[in-house]
Amino acid sequence: MTALDSPAKPAGASAPSPTSRRGRRRRATALAPRDKLVLGLMLGVPSLLHLALVWVPALGSVGLSFSSWDGIGGFADIDWVGFQNYVDIFTRYPRFWPAVQHNLIWLLFLLVVPTVAGLLLAVLLDRQLRFGRIYQSALYLPMVVSLALVGFIWQLIYQPEQGLLNNVLGTASTDPVNWLGDPDINLYAVLVAAGWRHTGYVMLLYLAGLKSVDPALKEAAALDGANAWQTFFRVTFPVLKPVNVVVLVVTVIEGLRAFDIVYVINKGRNGLELLSVLVTDNIIGESSRIGWGSALAVVLLLISLGFIITYLFQVFREEERT
Amino acid sequence: MTLAFRPARVALHAFLVLTCLATLAPLLWALYASLRTYDDTARNGYFSVAESLTLDNFTTAWTQADLPHYYLNTLIVTVPALVLVLLLSSMVAYGVSRFGFRFNVALLMLFTAGNLLPQQVIVTPLWRLYLLTPLPSWLSDSGMLLDSQLGLVLIHVAFQSGFCVFVLSNYMKTIPRELGEAARVDGAGVFRQYWQVILPLCRPALAALATLEFTWIYNDFLWALVLIQTGEKMPITSALQNLKGTFFVDNNLVAAGSLLVALPTLVVFFVLQRQFIGGLTLGSTKG
Numbered sequence: 001m002t003a004l005d006s007p008a009k010p011a012g013a014s015a016p017s018p019t020s021r022r023g024r025r026r027r028a029t030a031l032a033p034r035d036k037l038v039l040g041l042m043l044g045v046p047s048l049l050h051l052a053l054v055w056v057p058a059l060g061s062v063g064l065s066f067s068s069w070d071g072i073g074g075f076a077d078i079d080w081v082g083f084q085n086y087v088d089i090f091t092r093y094p095r096f097w098p099a100v101q102h103n104l105i106w107l108l109f110l111l112v113v114p115t116v117a118g119l120l121l122a123v124l125l126d127r128q129l130r131f132g133r134i135y136q137s138a139l140y141l142p143m144v145v146s147l148a149l150v151g152f153i154w155q156l157i158y159q160p161e162q163g164l165l166n167n168v169l170g171t172a173s174t175d176p177v178n179w180l181g182d183p184d185i186n187l188y189a190v191l192v193a194a195g196w197r198h199t200g201y202v203m204l205l206y207l208a209g210l211k212s213v214d215p216a217l218k219e220a221a222a223l224d225g226a227n228a229w230q231t232f233f234r235v236t237f238p239v240l241k242p243v244n245v246v247v248l249v250v251t252v253i254e255g256l257r258a259f260d261i262v263y264v265i266n267k268g269r270n271g272l273e274l275l276s277v278l279v280t281d282n283i284i285g286e287s288s289r290i291g292w293g294s295a296l297a298v299v300l301l302l303i304s305l306g307f308i309i310t311y312l313f314q315v316f317r318e319e320e321r322t
Numbered sequence: 323m324t325l326a327f328r329p330a331r332v333a334l335h336a337f338l339v340l341t342c343l344a345t346l347a348p349l350l351w352a353l354y355a356s357l358r359t360y361d362d363t364a365r366n367g368y369f370s371v372a373e374s375l376t377l378d379n380f381t382t383a384w385t386q387a388d389l390p391h392y393y394l395n396t397l398i399v400t401v402p403a404l405v406l407v408l409l410l411s412s413m414v415a416y417g418v419s420r421f422g423f424r425f426n427v428a429l430l431m432l433f434t435a436g437n438l439l440p441q442q443v444i445v446t447p448l449w450r451l452y453l454l455t456p457l458p459s460w461l462s463d464s465g466m467l468l469d470s471q472l473g474l475v476l477i478h479v480a481f482q483s484g485f486c487v488f489v490l491s492n493y494m495k496t497i498p499r500e501l502g503e504a505a506r507v508d509g510a511g512v513f514r515q516y517w518q519v520i521l522p523l524c525r526p527a528l529a530a531l532a533t534l535e536f537t538w539i540y541n542d543f544l545w546a547l548v549l550i551q552t553g554e555k556m557p558i559t560s561a562l563q564n565l566k567g568t569f570f571v572d573n574n575l576v577a578a579g580s581l582l583v584a585l586p587t588l589v590v591f592f593v594l595q596r597q598f599i600g601g602l603t604l605g606s607t608k609g
Contacts, residue, residue, distance in 0.1 A: 031421075035512040042516070043417040046410035046483055047429065053448065053480035054436040060447030121341065124334060131335070137595060138342035141349070144591040144598070145584050146541030146559050152566070152580040153352045156368075156573055164351050167369035196348065201602070208603040249438070256440045260543040264563055279442040283449050283548055293446045301443040308438045312431055 058301065065295035070288055078291075085295035096296075099273040102187055103303075106194075106274070107255040114195045115247060118202025123232065125203075126210040136207075140200040147197065151264035154193040155180065183271025190272060194261055198254060202247055209243030210236070242314060249311040256304050275300050349581075356380065356577035363574060379578035387569040389582060392558040398471050399546075399557055400539045403478035407535060408528055410479060411486030416516045418487070419494035420502060430491060437484025441544050448477065449548055469551040477549065478539050486531055489604050493527040494520060530601035533594045537587050558583050 031039070065086070068079045089096050121139060125132055145153070157164045160176035171177060179189040213236055221231040259276040262268040268277030275296060282293030355368055357375040366373070383389065414433070418426045452468035462470030497520060505515045521528075546560035553564050562583055570576045591598055 031512075038511060038513045039417055039421065042413035042513070043429070046414045046487075047432075049410070049476070049480045050433060050436055050483050053451075053477055054439065054444055054484070055432070057444040057447035057451060058436075058439055060451075061443055064447060121338075124338065129334075131338075135338045135342055137592075139345055140595070140599065141588075141591065142345060144537050144541075144587040145349075146543060146587070148541075148543040148559055148562065149580055149584050152562065152576060153348050156352055156355055156577055157348055159573070162363075162368045162573060164347075164369065167367075172367075172369065193348075196345070200345075204599060204602055253438050253440065257442075259442070263543075263547075276440065276442045279446065280544070280548065283446055290446060290450060297443045297446055300440050304438070304440055304443070308435050311438065312435060315434070316427060316431060 061294040061297040061301065063294075064291055065298045067291040067294075069290045081291070085291050089292075089295055089299070095273050095278060099275050099278055100299075102271075102273055103256065103258075103275050105187060106191060106258055107252060109188075109191045110195060110198055110251045110255050111248070113191075114199040114202050115251065117195075118199045118204075118247075119206050121199070121203045122206035122210055126207060136203075139203055142197045143200045143204075145197065147194070147258070147260040148264050150193050150197050151190075151261040154190075154196075155265065158189055180265055181270070186265075186271045190261060190265065194258065198251070201250070205243055205247050205250070206240070209240045213239050245310065245314045249307050252307045253304060256300060352577040352581055355573055356581055358574055360572050360574055363572075368573060379574045380582060383570065383575050383579040383582055386575075387565045387579060389558070389579075391554075392556065392561045392565075393586075395471075395555060395561070396540060396557040396559070399474045399478070400536060403475045403482075403539050404532060404535055406475065407479045407482045407486055408531060411483045411531075412490050412521060412524065412528070413516065414483070414487045415490035415494050416520055419491040420499070420515075420520070430488065433484040433487040435484070437481065437488070441481070444481075445544070445548055452549060464552075468549060469555065471550075471555065473549050474545060474557075477545050478542065481545075482535055482538065486535065489531060489601070490524060490527055493524055493604065497523050526600070527604060529594075530597045530604055533590060533597040534601035536590060537598070540587055 064078075066080055066082055068081045068084070069077070125136060129135070142150070156162075158179035160166060160178045160181070161172050163172070163179070165179065166172040166176045169177075177185070180186045217235050217239065218231055221235045226234065257276060258274055259268075259280065262272040262274055262277060263280075266272055268274055268281075279293050279296045279300065282289050282296070354372070355363070356379050357377070358368075358372045359374065359376055359378065362373045363370075414429070417423070418430055423429075449468065452473050453466060455467040457464075457466055457470060457472065459465055461472055464470055467473040467476075501519055501523070502515045505519045510518070540557075541559055542557070543560050546557050547563075550556050550560070553561070556564070562579065565579065566576060570579045
């Protein structure tokens with residue numbers, strides 16, 4: 001499992017940087033015209049595709065969020081309405097604030113429960129342990145099941161009379177809880193299912209991080225008389241900071257993207273409203289309000305941007321260090 | 323190991339076994355429901371000992387809902403998307419990691435950030451863009467990029483290339499520069515250096531990415547839901563939603579159908595677990 005990440009780490013660290021930099025500059029100027037053209041194509045075609053289908057639409061969302069457009073007719077028919085969509089969304093749209101609240105609960109839950117569980121399991125498994133590989137495989141398994149399928153499979157557990165949960169609790173025949181139908185609890189029921197899938201991923205990230213912690217650090221702490229608890233919180237955990245950032249960003253992005261699971265359960269209604277659902281409703285729902293949907297998308301973009309920048313900062317600052 | 327008999331070890335194993343069982347429980351429950359007959363569960367409920375176990379639900383789900391058709395839909399999208407995303411991403415990664423262009427870091431950041439955007443930020447204008455892009459009928463029977471398999475392939479390639487460029491460029495940086503150098507002295511152009519020297523050395527990273535990307539593209543729900551409008555053309559993950567109401571009417575069939583849809587990713591996971599895990603660690607833990 002670590003066969004792949006071990007060579008990735010030494011990176012440029014081993015190569016003396018002054019010579020390699022000089023070498024790079026010389027190479028850039030020494031390219032033959034034909035090579036320049038080939039390189040231009042190799043870099044240009046994929047970049048253009050990425051720009052055209054990812055960044056142009058993302059910026060398009062920003063632009064169109066200031067318009068009122070039902071998507072019919074050409075661009076000339078677009079009414080520009082300034083911040084009207086935003087004002088309406090914030091003040092008059094009944095589904096908006098519940099969705100924001102649900103998204104926040106979603107983020108908080110994922111950041112606490114699967115993260116703590118994943119870290120705990122990673123610490124427990126980061127040692128010579130019989131059956132260690134089997135445990136890991138079992139815990140990773142939910143990761144490969146799509147979030148949409150997680151929705152289907154967990155419906156079998158949450159059904160009021162026939163579901164596993166109420167039968168195990170013994171409430172199926174007397175007073176069955178409608179786990180997915182009751183708007184007060186269905187969000188949490190769905191979050192348990194989403195967390196079920198996410199825990200393995202967090203565990204994987206922490207396990208890889210723990211493996212890269214220098215054992216000498218732990219030995220030194222042990223020699224100094226630190227117990228296991230102290231060693232972990234004072235020595236290991238601080239070294240894991242880059243992994244923590246990755247887990248944070250991955251979890252937040254996962255939380256903001258969440259859509260499939262609530263969509264297959266009840267199309268994201270009745271307590272399961274999320275920002276992602278509101279955006280999508282404007283394309284595949286009855287109403288096709290491009291400007292409105294775009295404004296909602298921009299809200300999502302603004303929330304995610306902070307975390308994306310944090311991630312880039314973390315990753316590329318390390319890049320410069322090496 | 324004598325350590326294994328210490329009480330702490332026993333407690334640890336007990337805890338891990340229970341956690342693993344709890345983790346597998348939802349899938350095992352689905353498997354159990356899928357193996358029982360409808361009569362059995364209708365009479366005794368699902369929370370009961372099975373009278374008999376049968377694979378009938380799987381054959382019914384397979385034929386009634388015409389699952390092979392939807393597997394094929396997925397295959398038509400997944401394979402080209404997989405090949406293209408690895409090819410295009412490795413080209414960008416090669417350029418960015420082996421040459422000292424000034425825009426390298428900016429380009430890498432653009433790809434990395436693009437991959438982290440929530441799809442919903444992109445989807446509305448993209449849907450509109452696809453609606454506006456005409457295609458010849460031999461490429462798309464809808465006459466446009468919307469509702470065409472090509473459109474689905476393109477967005478997978480564009481969106482996933484962010485992650486692949488990031489991973490591959492990190493990997494390529496670890497390949498000694500001298501290797502490309504030697505080929506250059508022998509008169510190989512940049513493309514031959516890429517194709518014959520660098521790419522073969524990236525095989526482990528490419529294998530890991532291929533495994534991961536297969537799972538992600540296979541599991542895609544949103545792109546197909548929005549960009550494919552004809553139910554018949556839906557890849558299997560998104561098609562399940564429609565199939566549920568029409569063909570999968572009881573829990574036994576829903577369970578069997580769900581497991582059949584999950585099967586390819588489960589197989590990939592069991593066969594290529596090392597690559598799968600490797601791909602994720604390669605992409606997410608730097609340093």
